[in-house]
Amino acid sequence: MIGWTKTGVLLAVTALLAGATPLTSSAHAEHHHPSACPLPVFGPGSRYHPKIDPGDFSPNVTNPWFPLKPGRTLVSTGVKDGEKALDLFAATSRTRVIAGVRTRVVEDRLYLNNILEERTSDYYAQDRCGNVWYFGEDTAELDSHGRVVSREGSFHAGIDGAQPGVFMQAHPQLGRKFRQEWYAGHAEDVFWLIARNTTVTVPRGTFHHALRTAETTALEPDVLDNKYYVKDIGQVAELSVRGPTEQLRLVEIIS
Secondary structure, eight states: OTTHHHHHHHHHHHHHSSSSSSSOOOOOOOOOSSSOOOOOOOOTTTTTOOOOGGGEEEOOOOOOSSSSOOEEHHHHHEEETTTTEEEEEEEEEEEEEEEEEEEEEEEEEEEEETEEEEEEEEEEEEEEOOOOEEEEEEEEOOOSSOOOOETTTTTTSSSSTTTEEEEEEESSEEEEESEEEEBBTTTTTTEEOOOOOOOOETTTTEEHHHHHEEETTTTTTOOEEEEEETTEEEEEEEEESSSSEEEEEEEEEEO
16 A cells, blocks of 8 residues: 555554544434424525534434444545555544534545645534535645644634535435535535446445546636445545546555
8 A cells, every 4th residue: 555554554543543532422413303304405605504403413424325434444545646645534433513513523634655644634414314414624734744734624614604515415316516515715615426326446346336426616616526435335436537636546444
């Protein structure tokens, strides 16, 4: 794995999952009105302000297209901007309250040429209909000495006009666009489903019936990525279509 031994990756994953102090307990929200989901499934933005009822959400994300099982890490490798890349995407047992909603904390680490380039804490929650929402992120870009040089893109829903976005539908619909996040001028990712039943091959294996999405942002209009999602795993590949070269493919799942 681009210069990493499997033992080295395991040690990095262990530190990633256990290194931070728990922010809150991992107790999940109690759901009321179980027979209906009052949340509209639209992306946020200047004309849409979702009414968020914390009781409608849980940090237990079980959506089969984007499951976040605490303790599981997806290991992907590839290339970004001409450099060898390793990405660790780890769902932790920790939760954090964002905009009144208890969210699951996911730690994401991107290494370029074996040097930690970016560390991010992502915050997800699932509504009672099974849709996954993205409530924010704390991200830091690092220099070769591990010093933070930028926190651009960080946002928390409910602060400075930022809103949560729909990250994955319970029942994905072809062609329907969603904002995954909304913090004007800082975080404006948009995605839509362009194919079902796609076959995708990555080092972890060949998968049929995968979802293929397109993702872009008004902040980088010349950039377009495709992402592939497999049931009961989540994202298995991210491939740039337009813009700087970025290719990440799933190598291993560590539970």
